[in-house]
Amino acid sequence: MSHSPRKAWKEAIMEYSKELRLPMIRKHLEEYVREASQRDVCYEEFLAQLLEKECDARREASRYNRIRLAEFTHKKYLEDLSVDELPQDAQKKLKLLKTLGFIPEGRNVILAGNPGTGKTHVAIGLGLKACLEGYKVWFTTVPLLVNRIKECRAEQTLRVFQNRFEKYDLVIADEMGYISFDKEGSELLFTHLSLRAGRKSTIITTNLSFERWGEIFQDPIMTAAMIDRLTHQSYLVNMNGNSYRMKETKEWLQKQQLA
Incomplete structure (x- = not known):
């Protein structure tokens, strides 16, 4: 039984996120997509928000690591x-x-x-x-x-x-x-x-x-x-x-x- 195009795209996003080491996207994709649909945001805003959340998480991890290594x-x-x-x-x-x-x-x-x-x-x-x-x-x-x-x-x-x-x-x-x-x-x-x-x-x-x-x-x-x-x-x-x-x-x- 073949996957629906939408499900296939989600699986592809998961794979790309894993390869690019973007854990926040992988972890919260469904939630982000649902929020974007409810607010009817444009593609550019959706992508910017995804990347912003990933950057925030990465900065927080970096801060934690700097404190740990100190x-x-x-x-x-x-x-x-x-x-x-x-x-x-x-x-x-x-x-x-x-x-x-x-x-x-x-x-x-x-x-x-x-x-x-x-x-x-x-x-x-x-x-x-x-x-x-x-x-x-x-x-x-x-x-x-x-x-x-x-x-x-x-x-x-x-x-x-x-x-x-x-x-x-x-x-x-x-x-x-x-x-x-x-x-x-x-x-x-x-x-x-x-x-x-x-x-x-x-x-x-x-x-x-x-x-x-x-x-x-x-x-x-x-x-x-x-x-x-x-x-x-x-x-x-x-x-x-x-x-x-x-x-x-x-x-x-x-x-x-x-x-």
């Missing part, structure tokens, strides 16, 4: 920040940083201050916004980055890692200063961060003032060179202030006592 430890969005509780300097500079203009400019952002003041939240929030706007982002802690570099060197895959590291639009290196490094680790970190200096953006969070970076690297010349390279034309944000993480803990404890 390897964030948490999803901390800028919208979830208690801006009024951020340190004063962060409140002043956040509006500018939220434009993400520092990324195409290849400028670094250094968030420096005592623990619990929102450094990581701001950094991840900017990273997530960058992913949503089409930038390629990678999140890591500084200790993990040093270990990763050492592993790649041992496995003779360092050049591959360097090529990838250089090409990210934005790298977020969290927790500079929580752990000090041996000479090898310091040199490797300096080399890799230098690969991006002046060309690609890096956000660094640190709990130490620059005067104390010598405690991390234990080499005054390298420390001076690292600070000079990272801070050149960078946005420096003073994150010293009251710990709102501590404030949240106190509020939680009070609620437990009242319960």
Whole structure:
């Protein structure tokens, strides 16, 4: 028994959609055709709407993949920040940083201050916004980055890692200063961060003032060179202030006592 011409055309559309990798058309064709018939749209409008839905789905999938590949430890969005509780300097500079203009400019952002003041939240929030706007982002802690570099060197895959590291639009290196490094680790970190200096953006969070970076690297010349390279034309944000993480803990404890 032969198919009706209409059914044959639908089957052909399904096959073409599969070959061209257009899953939204394949999945929702009947629904789209029904809507178009009810509204009596012209062929051009129908085709444009089909392609628009496919593009929307593809953009959404790309955003999801960029966030997944960025390897964030948490999803901390800028919208979830208690801006009024951020340190004063962060409140002043956040509006500018939220434009993400520092990324195409290849400028670094250094968030420096005592623990619990929102450094990581701001950094991840900017990273997530960058992913949503089409930038390629990678999140890591500084200790993990040093270990990763050492592993790649041992496995003779360092050049591959360097090529990838250089090409990210934005790298977020969290927790500079929580752990000090041996000479090898310091040199490797300096080399890799230098690969991006002046060309690609890096956000660094640190709990130490620059005067104390010598405690991390234990080499005054390298420390001076690292600070000079990272801070050149960078946005420096003073994150010293009251710990709102501590404030949240106190509020939680009070609620437990009242319960």
